[in-house]
Amino acid sequence: xxxxxxxxxxxxxxxxxxxxxxxxxxxxxxxxxxxxxxxxxxxxxxxxxxxxxxxxxxxxxxxxxxxxxxxxxxxxxxxxxxxxxxxxxxxxxxxxxxxxxxxxxxxxxxxxxxxxxxxxxxxxxxxxxxxxxxxxxxxxxxxxxxxxxxxxxxxxxxxxxxxxxxxxxxxxxxxxxxxxxxxxxxxxxxxxxxxxxxxxxxxxxxxxxxxxxxxxxxxxxxxxxxxxxxxxxxxxxxxxxxxxxxxxxxxxxxxxxxxxxxxxxxxxxxxxxxxxxxxxxxxxxxxxxxxxxxxxxxxxxxxxxxxxxxxxxxxxxxxxxxxxxxxxxxxxxxxxxxxxxxxxxxxxxxxxxxxxxxxxxxxxxxxxxxxxxxxxxxxxxxxxxxxxxxxxxxxxxxxxxxxxxxxxxxxxxxxxxxxxxxxxxxxxxxxxxxxxxxxxxxxxxxxxxxxxxxxxxxxxxxxxxxxxxxxxxxxxxxxxxxxxxxxxxxxxxxxxxxxxxxxxxxxxxxxxxxxxxxxxxxxxxxxxxxxxxxxxxxxxxxxxxxxxxxxxxxxxxxxxxxxxxxx
Amino acid sequence: xxxxxxxxxxxxxxxxxxxxxxxxxxxxxxxxxxxxxxxxxxxxxxxxxxxxxxxxxxxxxxxxxxxxxxxxxxxxxxxxxxxxxxxxxxxxxxxxxxxxxxxxxxxxxxxxxxxxxxxxxxxxxxxxxxxxxxxxxxxxxxxxxxxxxxxxxxxxxxxxxxxxxxxxxxxxxxxxxxxxxxxxxxxxxxxxxx
Numbered sequence: 001x002x003x004x005x006x007x008x009x010x011x012x013x014x015x016x017x018x019x020x021x022x023x024x025x026x027x028x029x030x031x032x033x034x035x036x037x038x039x040x041x042x043x044x045x046x047x048x049x050x051x052x053x054x055x056x057x058x059x060x061x062x063x064x065x066x067x068x069x070x071x072x073x074x075x076x077x078x079x080x081x082x083x084x085x086x087x088x089x090x091x092x093x094x095x096x097x098x099x100x101x102x103x104x105x106x107x108x109x110x111x112x113x114x115x116x117x118x119x120x121x122x123x124x125x126x127x128x129x130x131x132x133x134x135x136x137x138x139x140x141x142x143x144x145x146x147x148x149x150x151x152x153x154x155x156x157x158x159x160x161x162x163x164x165x166x167x168x169x170x171x172x173x174x175x176x177x178x179x180x181x182x183x184x185x186x187x188x189x190x191x192x193x194x195x196x197x198x199x200x201x202x203x204x205x206x207x208x209x210x211x212x213x214x215x216x217x218x219x220x221x222x223x224x225x226x227x228x229x230x231x232x233x234x235x236x237x238x239x240x241x242x243x244x245x246x247x248x249x250x251x252x253x254x255x256x257x258x259x260x261x262x263x264x265x266x267x268x269x270x271x272x273x274x275x276x277x278x279x280x281x282x283x284x285x286x287x288x289x290x291x292x293x294x295x296x297x298x299x300x301x302x303x304x305x306x307x308x309x310x311x312x313x314x315x316x317x318x319x320x321x322x323x324x325x326x327x328x329x330x331x332x333x334x335x336x337x338x339x340x341x342x343x344x345x346x347x348x349x350x351x352x353x354x355x356x357x358x359x360x361x362x363x364x365x366x367x368x369x370x371x372x373x374x375x376x377x378x379x380x381x382x383x384x385x386x387x388x389x390x391x392x393x394x395x396x397x398x399x400x401x402x403x404x405x406x407x408x409x410x411x412x413x414x415x416x417x418x419x420x421x422x423x424x425x426x427x428x429x430x431x432x433x434x435x436x437x438x439x440x441x442x443x444x445x446x447x448x449x450x451x452x453x454x455x456x457x458x459x460x461x462x463x464x465x466x467x468x469x470x471x472x473x474x475x476x477x478x479x480x481x482x483x484x485x486x487x488x489x490x491x492x493x494x495x496x497x498x499x500x501x502x503x504x505x506x507x508x509x510x511x512x513x514x515x516x517x518x519x520x521x522x523x524x525x526x527x528x529x530x531x532x533x534x535x536x537x538x539x540x541x542x543x544x545x546x547x548x549x550x551x552x553x554x555x556x557x558x559x560x561x562x563x564x565x566x567x
Numbered sequence: 568x569x570x571x572x573x574x575x576x577x578x579x580x581x582x583x584x585x586x587x588x589x590x591x592x593x594x595x596x597x598x599x600x601x602x603x604x605x606x607x608x609x610x611x612x613x614x615x616x617x618x619x620x621x622x623x624x625x626x627x628x629x630x631x632x633x634x635x636x637x638x639x640x641x642x643x644x645x646x647x648x649x650x651x652x653x654x655x656x657x658x659x660x661x662x663x664x665x666x667x668x669x670x671x672x673x674x675x676x677x678x679x680x681x682x683x684x685x686x687x688x689x690x691x692x693x694x695x696x697x698x699x700x701x702x703x704x705x706x707x708x709x710x711x712x713x714x715x716x717x718x719x720x721x722x723x724x725x726x727x728x729x730x731x732x733x734x735x736x737x738x739x740x741x742x743x744x745x746x747x748x749x750x751x752x753x754x755x756x757x758x759x760x761x
Contacts, residue, residue, distance in 0.1 A: 004737055008738060049578070049581055053577035053578045055578065069571065069574075072572055073575040073579060076572070077579055080583070123648065125647050125649070126648055134587050134588065134591045134592075135588055136587070138586060139583045178582065182586075186590070187590070190594045191602075194598040194606050195601075195602050195605060197605045197609050197621075200598035201598075201599065201607055202595060203607070206610060208610070208618055208619045208625070208646075209616055210625040210626060211618055211746075211750070211753070214625070214626050216626075216646050217647040218610070218619075218623065218647070220607075222591045225590060225591040241649045241650060242651060242695075245649075245651075246693045246695065247693060247695055247697055248608070248620075251609075252734055253734040253740075254735065254738060256738070257738055310656045312656065312662050313661075313688075316662070318669060318682060318683045318684065319682035319685065320686065320702055322685045323685075324685045324686045324689040325654065326654075326690070327691070328691055329636070329691070329696055329700055329703070329742050330739050331739055331740065332739065332740035351692075354652075356653040356655055357652065358656075450654075450655075451657075453657060455657055458655070459655075476651070558655070561657055562656055562657060566657050566659065567655075567658060567659060
């Protein structure tokens with residue numbers, strides 16, 4: 001660990017906290033239907049979209065209608081993206097002449113992008129045409145992110161309303177998220193990335209004759225436009241196989257900083273927007289503080305672990321920062337670790353270093369980030385509604401301790417809400433542990449494991465945690481592109497996405513219908529240090545009780561064995 | 568059911584046109600107009616032929632060139648098949664690969680000073696890492712100087728001119744672009760021996 005590395009971490013955190021109120025104010029305006037600076041241009045586009053699609057923007061939906069529209073939109077998205085991959089070889093914009101994607105891989109990739117996971121069982125430059133990248137993946141990068149934001153906004157509305165029958169209009173929330181939030185930010189960001197060297201073209205792959213006379217085929221494409229939404233929407237699916245480690249996706253430490261800020265910007269801003277929507281800014285800061293505590297603990301632990309280097313390699317007589325396997329020189333140890341923790345804390349899943357080659361405890365931080373349910377800032381929208389599920393559990397536990405009906409923001413939290421929150425928490429846990437357990441015993445699952453010993457178990461755990469938590473990063477030695485893994489990881493993604501979203505919307509419906517009770521002397525304040533501590537405690541205990549045994553057999557066991565090349 | 572699906576389907580198609588075609592195509596047009604070189608992949612031409620991209624490592628094996636980091640992209644430095652080892656920290660294969668690379672580096676660089684820098688013995692994340700740290704260059708410098716018949720100090724000057732510091736003074740790590748340095752070396756040699 002060195003001073004410069006710590007400075008990068010500190011400056012990054014400062015920038016995110018400083019940005020949050022601005023992003024939050026903008027988001028709150030957008031989702032209250034308010035007028036934004038770009039309304040003169042985007043307003044007519046927005047109204048045109050509603051007219052064209054037959055969406056009655058003024059008509060709000062009951063939570064069941066909201067969930068129904070969301071599911072319909074997302075299932076159609078899976079079908080369209082699946083079809084596009086299957087017929088890409090007969091469609092235009094395919095200069096590399098890639099063939100149709102096999103059915104199992106096309107299913108996995110379609111589910112993966114619709115659920116905001118963006119797991120890459122494919123290598124983009126060898127598998128997908130430019131048309132599939134743009135009209136398939138880029139589109140889902142936008143709308144899956146917008147879907148997450150919409151759910152979070154619906155839940156925030158439910159806390160703010162009293163005795164209401166509706167939580168908003170899904171199509172309107174989705175359209176406004178895409179149009180007013182994601183598109184303008186992506187257009188600016190894309191130009192910044194191109195300036196720094198990220199390609200943006202539709203040319204065929206270039207054949208170069210190298211200085212020594214060899215041949216090198218240079219894959220390119222419309223990279224920058226996809227990079228920006230990939231990070232801003234916490235998607236994480238790379239244009240190239242090696243994702244943001246590829247110099248064309250992420251040529252300089254400066255583009256890397258842009259990527260990192262983009263990953264947290266909306267998630268952190270949403271906590272602030274939540275505070276504004278419920279009429280108490282401190283509530284938003286409290287949520288962000290809980291996220292910040294967990295983030296800093298993770299990043300410092302991972303940075304420490306990675307800085308120790310790999311004693312098995314040091315013994316071979318090499319010098320400098322030792323653990324550079326799977327890392328890039330321009331990023332080095334500190335930047336690589338910071339990105340690894342950010343990308344797994346948010347459900348982004350882009351990588352600039354190979355997580356499989358991280359030291360065991362540094363890899364464990366990424367794994368645990370996902371197992372906790374991507375609530376440390378988290379995926380856009382998903383982070384906020386995931387965190388609010390833990391808030392429901394925290395106030396419930398606090399209520400049990402003092403013998404009072406738990407309440408949050410004036411809403412009584414009753415049996416129905418707690419049960420629904422537990423359904424969501426258990427869906428994630430069973431998606432990770434249940435499916436990972438299956439993969440450890442079935443021969444069809446085991447063939448994908450690259451490394452023997454505890455690291456092999458880590459690879460399986462990581463894959464299913466990444467799928468169910470909708471992250472998308474991997475211990476990429478794991479051979480994910482088999483029919484079994486494509487199907488089961490796809491199932492994990494669906495469980496982890498929609499078996500969380502539907503309970504969250506049900507909670508939103510229940511809360512919106514409740515009256516607000518005024519705070520009394522017995523009300524637990526939910527904006528102070530005490531509550532932040534309680535919330536962090538509940539998250540750590542729930543996560544610990546659920547996942548510690550599995551983690552002990554994987555990364556912790558491997559850590560105890562480092563220093564020798566064993567497997 | 569059909570009534571419910573109609574707006575969903577129409578909105579999906581509109582979003583496909585807007586974010587999947589209009590957005591990337593507009594950005595392509597603007598990017599090509601504002602930053603044509605970068606948008607085109609930072610390609611480098613010599614005598615009218617593309618010799619590579621400034622951002623991507625390419626294979627260098629001759630002693631008179633600096634060699635980039637080991638690559639597992641395809642069969643090595645394949646810019647259409649980025650790749651890494653993904654070997655875990657307790658992997659026997661990783662230790663064996665690194666040991667073999669250390670041995671090969673020592674044989675190639677008999678006049679090098681000090682231990683082998685880790686970056687030269689470990690494979691990069693992309694397989695196309697275009698950079699080396701100052702230590703990775705310094706280790707190979709005596710070999711390159713001998714092969715080119717140039718004094719080490721002359722090459723060291725060139726390296727210093729090609730060394731990029733941390734972005735904004737604190738982001739990332741100091742680095743040298745290997746392809747740019749090798750091109751400059753060729754120019755230098757051509758000027759010295761016309």
